[in-house]
Amino acid sequence: MQKQQDKTLSKILAVVNQKGGVGKTTTCVNLAASLVANGCRVLLVDMDPQGNATMGSGVNKNALEVSNYQVLTAGLPPDQAIVKTSSGFDLLPGNSDLSAAEVELLALEGRELRLRRALQLCVTNYDYIVIDCPPSLNMLTVNALCGADGVLIPMQCEYYALEGLSALIDTVNQIQRTANPKLKIEGILRTMYDPRNSLTGEVSAQLTEYFGDRLYHTCIPRNVRLAEAPSFGLPALAYDKHSKGAIAYLALAGEITRRKVESAENADEHKVAQVS
Numbered sequence: 001m002q003k004q005q006d007k008t009l010s011k012i013l014a015v016v017n018q019k020g021g022v023g024k025t026t027t028c029v030n031l032a033a034s035l036v037a038n039g040c041r042v043l044l045v046d047m048d049p050q051g052n053a054t055m056g057s058g059v060n061k062n063a064l065e066v067s068n069y070q071v072l073t074a075g076l077p078p079d080q081a082i083v084k085t086s087s088g089f090d091l092l093p094g095n096s097d098l099s100a101a102e103v104e105l106l107a108l109e110g111r112e113l114r115l116r117r118a119l120q121l122c123v124t125n126y127d128y129i130v131i132d133c134p135p136s137l138n139m140l141t142v143n144a145l146c147g148a149d150g151v152l153i154p155m156q157c158e159y160y161a162l163e164g165l166s167a168l169i170d171t172v173n174q175i176q177r178t179a180n181p182k183l184k185i186e187g188i189l190r191t192m193y194d195p196r197n198s199l200t201g202e203v204s205a206q207l208t209e210y211f212g213d214r215l216y217h218t219c220i221p222r223n224v225r226l227a228e229a230p231s232f233g234l235p236a237l238a239y240d241k242h243s244k245g246a247i248a249y250l251a252l253a254g255e256i257t258r259r260k261v262e263s264a265e266n267a268d269e270h271k272v273a274q275v276s
Contacts, residue, residue, distance in 0.1 A: 011260055012119065012129040013186060014148035016172075019164045020135035023154045023191035026226055028132040029056045030245070033235035034253035036088035040127040043082065046094030047115070047140045049102075053132040054093040057085045058233030061095035069097035072114045072143070073104050078122050087235050090126070098140060105139045112139070112179055116147035128256075137171050145175045150186030154220075157190055157203035185214055187259075189252065193219035218252040221245065 015028050025048070032044040046053040046068060051061035070076040071092065082090050105111040119129060131144045145151065151172055155161045169185070176183045188211050194200055207215050220226075226245035229236045236246035
């Protein structure tokens with residue numbers, strides 16, 4: 001797998017949904033660990049003042065001397081704040097200081113590009129950078145969208161989830177037009193998936209019709225182990241590698257890496273066709 005990754009550029013994914021409780025942080029931590037298991041070099045960036053991705057990665061958010069706050073507001077090089085995790089991925093941690101950063105960024109020049117500029121200093125060290133965003137479309141989320149290549153949207157298959165999705169897509173399109181032309185929706189991930197629920201099937205059908213191949217084949221099931229793992233500061237893969245949740249995120253990581261390689265190969269073919 002590592003040989004495949006070496007031939008492609010780094011991919012920066014912002015995991016975004018302004019609705020809380022849809023599994024953003026669970027997805028970030030478990031996807032990071034699963035990508036590592038697939039042989040990738042991964043950085044997880046915590047942009048949420050709650051610091052749940054930091055704690056879920058086994059790092060005490062309350063004991064941090066430096067964090068993403070200094071990176072965003074003071075221009076601290078990210079490698080001075082990045083920490084190693086026991087699960088093999090690197091972490092740019094965050095905590096409640098990010099609440100102050102959201103306010104302070106408003107007074108800074110190029111405020112929406114602070115994360116992008118920071119990640120440019122370390123992007124070549126990683127195959128994937130995964131950004132955990134807060135459950136709101138604020139300046140921290142805007143920074144993530146301006147710094148990302150793609151948007152991964154985790155969502156439950158319920159009516160109100162679809163209702164909020166249109167507002168998020170509008171925001172992504174606006175960022176694409178004004179600040180980050182390369183930004184695109186990488187994929188829609190169905191989380192807390194229960195195939196026994198009739199609404200789940202109806203919403204899945206609507207998502208398939210609207211998003212087509214941007215809807216990941218992988219679905220993340222409701223799983224007790226996924227819910228338990230964060231309290232131990234571990235991804236599900238380390239907590240219980242045989243659990244349905246851990247297996248599902250491994251499948252998602254495989255799907256994402258395959259898409260990345262296929263995209264690179266298609267781009268190469270397009271270049272060859274242009275030359276010939």
